[in-house]
Amino acid sequence: MLYQRTLAKKVKVTGIGIHSGKKVTMTLHPAEADFGIQFKRTDLLDAPLLKADAQTVGATENNTTIGSGENAVHTVEHLLSCFYGLGINNVLCEIDGPEVPIMDGSGASFVFLLKETGIATLNKSKKFLVVLEKIKVEVGDKWATIEPASKLIIDSTIVFAHPIIKEQRKVFEFSCENYIEEIGRARTFGLLRDVDMLKRKGLIKGGSLDNAIVLDEFKVVNPEGLRFSDEFVRHKILDTIGDISLLGFEIAGKITTYKSGHNLHNLLCRKLLETPGAFEIVTASSLQKEAIEAFALPRAMLPSFQ
Template sequence: MPLFPDNQRTISEPVSCQGVGLHSGVSVNLRLWPAPADHGIVFVRTDTPRQVSIPALSEYVVDTSLATTLGKDGVKIGTVEHLLSALAGLGIDNVRVELDGPEVPVMDGSADHFVQMVTGAGVRELEKRRSYLVIKKPVTVTEGDKEATISPARRFRISCTIDFKHPLISSQSFELEMSERCFSGEIARARTFGFLRDVERMKKLGLGRGGSLDNAIVVDESSILNPDGLRFPDEFVRHKILDAVGDVSLFGRPVIGHLNAFKTGHALNHKLVQKVLSDPSSYELVQGRPSEMERAEVRLPELPGGRDLEPLVA
C-alpha cells in the first residue's frame, strides 16, 4: 500500500466468519461487505427488529470500560477495536459490517483473522480521493499517571509504553511508523491479555464469558498460562498499539500525526480523539496527492492547502 493512497479503498467481495464474543460469550456471525466511496465503516446488527446502522465514529462510542462499544438508538455493538484496527492497518476506508449478535467475535484475541479475511477478499480502489486528518498542534489528555498525546508528524507514528508492575509484564515500549506491511507483520498477531485474578472477577460480574486460553493471554502471579507461550517477547505492548490503532480510527479518517501513549487504554484513547475533534484549530482535513507528497518529502502539517495537499470543503 502506498504511504498515502490516492483513492479510497474497500474490499473486493463479501467475506464472513463466525466466533464468540469475548465478554458476552454469544456465538456471532460476522460478514464484511464492499461499500461505496464516502460510506465509511458502518456496523449493522441483523438480529434486531429494526436494523440500525452505526458508523464507526467517536460520537457513537457509548462505553470504554473493558472494550470499545458503539451504540445508537438503543442498539450496541461491543469490542469493535480489533476489527477496526485491522481495517485501518490495511487502509480500508469503506465497509459494511453485518453481525447477528451484540459483539464482534474475538477470534484468537488479535486482529490477525480479520487481516486474513480482508486480504482473502481482496482490496478494490474506488474513484474518490482519500482524505486525511492532519494534526496541526499537540493535544494531550491525562488520567492519573496515564497520558496520551498526539502531535504533528509527517506520517502516522505510534509510540507506546506500558508498565503493569508485574514480573512478566514490567515496562515495555514499542514504536512504529504505520504501514500495511508493518501492521500485518508486527502488530496484527498480538493478542489481548488479562490477569487470572481479573478474569475470575469479570466472570462473577457476567463479563469475559467467551474468554479462554484460545483467545487471550492469561497471566497469573508468576507465569503465562497459555501452553504455547507468547507470539512476541513484548506481545503485551504490541497489543496495546493494536487497540490504539482501532480506537483512533474512530476519527473517521486516517490520521497523520504521532500518537504517544503511556499506560493508556480505550477510555483515554477515546478522550484524546474527542479532545482533538472538539478543537478545530488542532487539525485539518486534507486531500493529498501521494506521489507528490512522497517525492517532495513535505512536512505535512506545515503545508495545508499547498501543492501537495488540498483542504476539504466538506
Template sequence: MSMSAYYQHTVAGPVIFAGIGVHTGAHVRVAVRPAAPDSGIVFVRADLKDIDNVIRLSAECVGQTRLGTVVSNAAGAKVSTIEHLMAALCALGVDNAVVELDGPEVPILDGSAEPFVQVLDRAGRRRQEALRRYIEVLAPIEVIDGDKRAALLPSDRFEMAFEIFFDSAPVGRQAIDLEITEESFRRELANCRTFGFLKDVEGLRAAGLARGASMENAVVLDGDRVLNPEGLRRPDEFVRHKALDAVGDLYVLGAPLLARFEGRYAGHGLNNQVARALAANPRAWRLRTLAPELAEAV
C-alpha cells in the same frame, strides 16, 4: 508513495466469518461487504429488526470502554469489541465497508488482529474513484489522567508510541515506537493477543464481562506466570497489543491519521478521550489528500 494511498478503497467482495464474543460469550456471524465512497466503516446489527440498527462511527458514538470499545447509535443499537477488526481495516487501507453482525459483539477469534487481516485478504480490496482524505493533526492534543497520558501530535505520517507497566514479571515495563503502515502492522502488531490476569476473571464474569475468554483467545497471566502452554508470540507481545488496540480505537474518527500518537499506560478509555478532544477542536486538524497535485486541504 504508492498510488493506493491517494484513493479510497473498499473490500472487493463480501466475506463471512464467525466466532464467540470474548465478553458476551455469544456466537456471532459477521459479513464484511463493499460500501460506496465516503461512507466509512458502518456497523449493522442484522438481528435487530424493530429499531434503527445502523451504527455510523465517530469518536462520540463510543460509550463503554472497559476492556473493549463499544459503539452505539441513538436508538440503542450496540456493537462491542470492535477494536481488533477496526485496526485491521485501518492498517490495510479499507476506507469504506459495511460490517453486518447477527449479534452484539465482534468475535474475538484468537485475540489478535491477524485473523481479521486474513479475512480481509480473502475479500481483497478494490480502489474507488474518490480521493482518500486523511486527518492531519496541526496542533498537539493531550489528555492526562493521573500517571496516564494519551496525545496526538503533528506528523507527516501515522506513528505510534506506547509504554505500559504491569507488576508482573512477563510484562514489567515495555515500550514500542513505530510508523504504522500496512507492512509494519502485518509484521509488528497484527498477531499480538489481548491479555488478562487470572485473579480478575471471577470479578469480570460477575460484571458480565470475559464470559467467552479463554487461553484460546487471550494471554492469561497468573502472577509471574504465563499460563498459555504455547507461551508468548513475542517477548513484548503485551505493549504491541496495546498499540494494536490504539490503532483500532482511533479509526472511529472516520479517516486515517497523519499524526503521532503517544500513549503512556493508556487504554480504550483514554484513547477515546483523546479522539474526542481532537474532534472537538477543529483548529487542531484538517482533512487533506496526499496526491502531490492535490495536496491542499479538502
C-alpha cells in the same frame, strides 16, 4: 493519488464474543466511497445503522462499544484496527449479535480473511486528518498525546505489576506492511487474578486460552507461549490504532500513550475533534510522499479496481 479502499466481495465470519460468550455471524460487505465503517445489528428489528466514529462510542470499559442501549456493537477495536492497518475505509458490517467475534484475540484472523477476500480500490481519494497542534488528555497517572508528524507514529508505554510484563515501550511507524508484520498478530491479554472480578461484571464469558494470553502470578499460562517477547505492548498499539481510526480518516500525527486504554484513546479523539485549528482534513495528494507510501500493500494483497 491514493484511493479509498473497500472489500472486493462480501465475506462471512463466525466466532464468539469474548465478553458475551455468544456465537455471532458477521458479514462484511463492500461499500461505496465515503461510506466509512458502519455496523448493522441484523438480529434487531429495523435497527438503524451505527456509524463507527469517535462520537458514537457509547462505552469504553474493557472494550470499545459503538452505540448504546440495545442497538450497540461491542468490542469493535480489533476489527477496526485491521481495517485501518490495511487501509480499508468503507465496509458495511452486518452482525447478528451484540459483539464482534474475538477470533484468536488478535487481528490475525481478520487480516487473513481480508487478504483472502481481496481489497478493492474506489475511484475517490483517501482523506487524511493532519494534526496541527499538540493535544493532551490525562486521567490520574495515565495520559495520551497527539501531535504533528508527517505520518502515523505510535509511541506506546504500558506498565503492569507483573514479572512478565513490567514496563514495555514500543515506537511503531505505521505502514500496512509493518502493521501486518509487527502488530496484527499480537493478542489481547488478561491476568488470572482479575478473572473473578471481570466475570462478576458480566465480562469475559467467552474468554479462554484460545483467544487471549493468560498470565498467572509468574508466567504465561498458554502452552504455546508468546508470539513476541513484547506482545503486550504490541497489542496495546493494535488497540490504539482501532480506537483512533474512529477519527474517520487516515492520520498524519504522532500519538504517545502512557498506560492508556480505550477510554483515554476516545477522550483524545474527542478533544482533538473539539479543538478548532488543531487539525485539518486534506486529500492524499497534498501530503508528503512517505505518508502515502505507508499505505502500499504487500504484493500478495494488491488491490483490484472496482
